[in-house]
Amino acid sequence: xxLKDSTTEEKILEAAKEVFMKYGLYGxxxxxxxxxxxxxxxxxxxxxxxKEKLFDAVFDGALEKYxxxxxxxxxxxxxIKERLMLYVDNMFEFFxxxxxxxxxxxxxxxxxxxxxxxxVKHIKQQKASLIPSLEEAFExxxxxxxxxxxxMVNLHSLCAYxxxxxxxxxxxxxxxxxxxxxxxxxxxxxxxxxxxxxxxx
Amino acid sequence: xxLKDSTTEEKILEAAKEVFMKYGLYGxxxxxxxxxxxxxxxxxxxxxxxKEKLFDAVFDGALEKYxxxxxxxxxxxxxIKERLMLYVDNMFEFFxxxxxxxxxxxxxxxxxxxxxxxxVKHIKQQKASLIPSLEEAFExxxxxxxxxxxxMVNLHSLCAYxxxxxxxxxxxxxxxxxxxxxxxxxxxxxxxxxxxxxxxx
DNA sequence: AAACAGTTTAACCATATGGTTAAACTTAAT
DNA sequence: ATTAAGTTTAACCATATGGTTAAACTGTTT
Numbered sequence: 001x002x003l004k005d006s007t008t009e010e011k012i013l014e015a016a017k018e019v020f021m022k023y024g025l026y027g028x029x030x031x032x033x034x035x036x037x038x039x040x041x042x043x044x045x046x047x048x049x050x051k052e053k054l055f056d057a058v059f060d061g062a063l064e065k066y067x068x069x070x071x072x073x074x075x076x077x078x079x080i081k082e083r084l085m086l087y088v089d090n091m092f093e094f095f096x097x098x099x100x101x102x103x104x105x106x107x108x109x110x111x112x113x114x115x116x117x118x119x120v121k122h123i124k125q126q127k128a129s130l131i132p133s134l135e136e137a138f139e140x141x142x143x144x145x146x147x148x149x150x151x152m153v154n155l156h157s158l159c160a161y162x163x164x165x166x167x168x169x170x171x172x173x174x175x176x177x178x179x180x181x182x183x184x185x186x187x188x189x190x191x192x193x194x195x196x197x198x199x200x201x
Numbered sequence: 202x203x204l205k206d207s208t209t210e211e212k213i214l215e216a217a218k219e220v221f222m223k224y225g226l227y228g229x230x231x232x233x234x235x236x237x238x239x240x241x242x243x244x245x246x247x248x249x250x251x252k253e254k255l256f257d258a259v260f261d262g263a264l265e266k267y268x269x270x271x272x273x274x275x276x277x278x279x280x281i282k283e284r285l286m287l288y289v290d291n292m293f294e295f296f297x298x299x300x301x302x303x304x305x306x307x308x309x310x311x312x313x314x315x316x317x318x319x320x321v322k323h324i325k326q327q328k329a330s331l332i333p334s335l336e337e338a339f340e341x342x343x344x345x346x347x348x349x350x351x352x353m354v355n356l357h358s359l360c361a362y363x364x365x366x367x368x369x370x371x372x373x374x375x376x377x378x379x380x381x382x383x384x385x386x387x388x389x390x391x392x393x394x395x396x397x398x399x400x401x402x
Numbered sequence: 403a404a405a406c407a408g409t410t411t412a413a414c415c416a417t418a419t420g421g422t423t424a425a426a427c428t429t430a431a432t
Numbered sequence: 433a434t435t436a437a438g439t440t441t442a443a444c445c446a447t448a449t450g451g452t453t454a455a456a457c458t459g460t461t462t
Contacts, residue, residue, distance in 0.1 A: 025228075
């Protein structure tokens, strides 16, 4: 089996990403993927034995990329507040590049949680997290203590939701005279930083 | 055509809600809906002419319920800060009752934005919003001024995302010793209130 | 050039899918 | 009891769907 970067295999994976991310495992059609890749439908089965296997390749790739991103936490030498700001920058950059990724992952997990339970075991256990750094900062008195896990939930909410809901916001914000792609996204990033600055004062 | 509350029609709508919310328009199967409702597949077409019509009934209902909820903004006599806290309570209550609704609406809009553009015209234009009340509070000097639209985006992020991502959080928070259904949800609500309190000081 | 392995295609196959139809059933009005 | 209208069902239909197969094509090795 050609594990090398066959152009065909790449084309298939690219097309599969596009179609699976839009319609999900159930909603996606193999013919649609083949058409998008510009190849014969039988080739899909030649490179990936079945729809499920092809989906797994796409989903595993997404999961890996997503959790890698979420564990980019910067140098420990940098002050925690600055690291949090960089974290916000990273998240906005990531979600700008992959706006559908959160939706895809969350939706597929909600349809088939068992599968995720299986996969989460294979993901490198408990990767780097900002939580220990926050706790350290509490001890050193650099930050007023609060629950770091709940804080990270809030932080992710502020960063991820605008992208998740961007199909909605593109319509709604326009009514208020904002353009999502041009200014709104950056204004929101700025406001997230202000929001957490208040909390960190 | 029986527009009265026929038990069969209700059963169909209930089942359709369940299946469409889980799999979306493309992914849902009419047979699945019929089985869930415990009726014959042909009955679906008797009450709703086609899959699309049935979907529309479900989606329109969801859209109506969603936008109604988002425009419950409380009495103008109540101070703005209290009204915002009540707004948070309302959102958490709403998302607890309909945890899949945000995902459903956003996902379907992202697949078919044109349809949403059509429907949004029929929704009562520009329903009640907290934004004018915020602006009024700025003028009266009750609040330090900030962009009220962007603030509402942040507020919705903080409230909606935890529910959207709950399939993920149910797994991830468990690793940190939190149980989503028992305490985490309430702790997050509390933290959202603190978060916006900082901003409003 | 012959042999060979890897790749691609067209033609299939069985089943699933959205939808239709005509007949059977139910219920209330005459 | 008969009629009529609304409701429900089983049996179909055409097409879409995931998947298979055997043959054809391509490039490399001998």
